[in-house]
Amino acid sequence: MVNNQLKKVLDDKKLSFSDLKRLLEEKEIKINNSQLSLYSSGKRNPKNKKIWIEIAEVLHVDLQEIITDINSYLAVMGEISENSTEKNGKTEKEKINDSLYQELLSLVDESMPSELEKVQRYCGLAATFEKLGENIIEEGAVVIVPSGDSVVKKTNPAIAEQVRVNAALIKLDEFFEEKRASKPKNGGGKDWSKFTK
Structure with a gap:
């Protein structure tokens, strides 16, 4: 479970899950409102943790503002770096x-x-x-x-x-x-x- 402040960040920006879904779709990321709601509540984790970076990017915030818990942040960053395939050069x-x-x-x-x-x-x-x-x-x-x-x-x-x-x-x-x-x-x-x- 990733402890996060996604709902708070959206509320602060006066955005809904639908708005976030639209912003992500502009980057060709397919996701639905119920998935975003489950991620936000911590009831479900995204299979690809890179989605957290994409969410932070489209909301123009640092990832640390969404994932404020250090252990969750380090777990996400660790998994992203492990799964990274950019290891050619x-x-x-x-x-x-x-x-x-x-x-x-x-x-x-x-x-x-x-x-x-x-x-x-x-x-x-x-x-x-x-x-x-x-x-x-x-x-x-x-x-x-x-x-x-x-x-x-x-x-x-x-x-x-x-x-x-x-x-x-x-x-x-x-x-x-x-x-x-x-x-x-x-x-x-x-x-x-x-x-x-």
């Missing part, structure tokens, strides 16, 4: 993320599912942290939000989300630091560094 960022994954993988016991899950969670959080940072750079620290007939300036919600993601990363860092500390230096051999200086 790797960008520099993707190569760095692969390096991070390999580095963390080398620290854990791969036969332990809980340790593998921590590696995947850390990489997912790191990618989300980057995306939020890009959003902050693109949108700015202060964003203008329509509120009825006027507009209101408020702090970019991505900043608060980035702080929360950072806190989760710091917590996981403690686990990996312990792993680094317990790992023998020089590939398991003796530490000869004091003799080679």
Whole structure:
């Protein structure tokens, strides 16, 4: 279940599910009012989580304004990035993320599912942290939000989300630091560094 504020965002913009359906159909996304109502109430999840990004786009809001719960937001973003098929030409960022994954993988016991899950969670959080940072750079620290007939300036919600993601990363860092500390230096051999200086 995705905790979301879709109904509130629609109400704030004086829009109905029918209006949203029409906006999505302009982007060639077929959806009906009852589906939107079920997604909004959290009674049903869309099979393709990318629909949340499309909804945010047509409503001209950040996804974080619709999915305000950090765990739901991270779950949606994680599923979108897992299902992404745009993996043909790797960008520099993707190569760095692969390096991070390999580095963390080398620290854990791969036969332990809980340790593998921590590696995947850390990489997912790191990618989300980057995306939020890009959003902050693109949108700015202060964003203008329509509120009825006027507009209101408020702090970019991505900043608060980035702080929360950072806190989760710091917590996981403690686990990996312990792993680094317990790992023998020089590939398991003796530490000869004091003799080679």
